[in-house]
Amino acid sequence: MIELLRSLGRWGLNTFQRLGRGHMFLVQMMAGMPSLTFRFSLVIQQLFYVGVLSVLIILISGLFVGMVLGLQGYNTLVDFGAEESLGVLVSLSLVRELGPVVTALLFAGRAGSALTAEIGLMKSTEQLSGMEMMAVDPMKRIIAPRFLAGLISMPLLAAIFSAVGIFGAFLIGHGLLGVDDGAFWSQMQAKTDWYEDILNGVIKSIVFGFVVTWIALFEGYDATPTSEGVGRATTRTVVHSAFAILGLDFVLTALMFGDI
Amino acid sequence: MNSKRSTEILVGLFVAAGIAALFVLAMKVSNLGDFTDDKGYEVVANFQNIGGLKPRSPVTMAGVRVGRVTGISLDPDTYDARVTINIYRQYDNIPVDTSASIFTAGLLGEQYISLSPGADDFYLEDGDVIDLTQPAVVLEQVIGQFLYSTAEGD
Structure with missing residues (x-):
């Protein structure tokens, strides 16, 4: 009985310690931000690994998600004779929800896990402590550029995802199913608002980018410096990011569109 | 040096594509086009x-x-x-x-x-x-x- 309580207490302490370390890490990372203005080439290099290499998966997933939405939406709407509303259905669901959320989930799997593994390996091969020995702050040299790159790429990737998805839905809706293209676009434009829908989607994607990159970098930095520890940290990145994205998405949706 | 150059070009393309996608969303998908005139x-x-x-x-x-x-x-x-x-x-x-x-x-x-x-x-x-x-x-x-x-x- 006492042992059970003790293990519960240990678990609680560990969790809170990790949370605390995570926030300390965030503060240190933020403190490393200003020095990036002098070394922006580091950020560009990371933008390549985090952003450019994720474009292909985003393009393909966006296209297929849009095509599926077009097909399924058409099948439902045609029963009510409202297949012209397909554009609205697709644009609102992509711009508000699927764009930011699916992009963030893919981003966590594609870029987040790579960041964790990279930093975890740097830690286990003692490259990070080596840098500290040379009076190079790894927070400024390694962590901060990756964080900024993640923060910049997420909204861009989400915008690409939504745009390609709408194009995919248009291909299916107009090309395959014969929805009138004028009605498709005009209904979409009449119902999709720049501030309400698109900017809120962009805000969502920035928040997700922040959280996913933070989790990925912290898990790598906090990983047990063994090959097993790095593997577990990578898994945790993907799992925790998915939880954080879906939970935050509910909160943000309630705040933005819930009229509370 | 050459690989750094191509990296930078690709990053530039990526950022431009993202901004272009936002622009498409603004003009083609939302009603923002109405307000510009x-x-x-x-x-x-x-x-x-x-x-x-x-x-x-x-x-x-x-x-x-x-x-x-x-x-x-x-x-x-x-x-x-x-x-x-x-x-x-x-x-x-x-x-x-x-x-x-x-x-x-x-x-x-x-x-x-x-x-x-x-x-x-x-x-x-x-x-x-x-x-x-x-x-x-x-x-x-x-x-x-x-x-x-x-x-x-x-």
Whole structure:
């Protein structure tokens, strides 16, 4: 009985310690931000690994998600004779929800896990402590550029995802199913608002980018410096990011569109 | 050095593609394209009942969209609905005695304001009030009246 309580207490302490370390890490990372203005080439290099290499998966997933939405939406709407509303259905669901959320989930799997593994390996091969020995702050040299790159790429990737998805839905809706293209676009434009829908989607994607990159970098930095520890940290990145994205998405949706 | 150059070019392409996607969303998907041309002028119409009219509902004349609803409020003195309408600048020759009615697109579709032109020589200007209005038809009222009249006929 006492042992059970003790293990519960240990678990609680560990969790809170990790949370605390995570926030300390965030503060240190933020403190490393200003020095990036002098070394922006580091950020560009990371933008390549985090952003450019994720474009292909985003393009393909966006296209297929849009095509599926077009097909399924058409099948439902045609029963009510409202297949012209397909554009609205697709644009609102992509711009508000699927764009930011699916992009963030893919981003966590594609870029987040790579960041964790990279930093975890740097830690286990003692490259990070080596840098500290040379009076190079790894927070400024390694962590901060990756964080900024993640923060910049997420909204861009989400915008690409939504745009390609709408194009995919248009291909299916107009090309395959014969929805009138004028009605498709005009209904979409009449119902999709720049501030309400698109900017809120962009805000969502920035928040997700922040959280996913933070989790990925912290898990790598906090990983047990063994090959097993790095593997577990990578898994945790993907799992925790998915939880954080879906939970935050509910909160943000309630705040933005819930009229509370 | 060469690989750094290609990295930078690819990053530039990526950022440009992201911004282009946002631009496409803004112009092609959302209604932002409507706002980029001139703001037009605002007129006010008082309705007894606006039904399901909402801000941003379309305002049409002969079926052509000439503007949109920008604001709805309740007049504290007359208890009428005060609807502010923004009319695009190119339609600056709408007569003063134009009447406004609220119609429904389709049986259950969204509601819009339809303007039917009068014959006056003076044109509506910013801040003018449209006096001739016809309230929205509420389906329940129509059915109620119909039932009442058929019951009386018996």
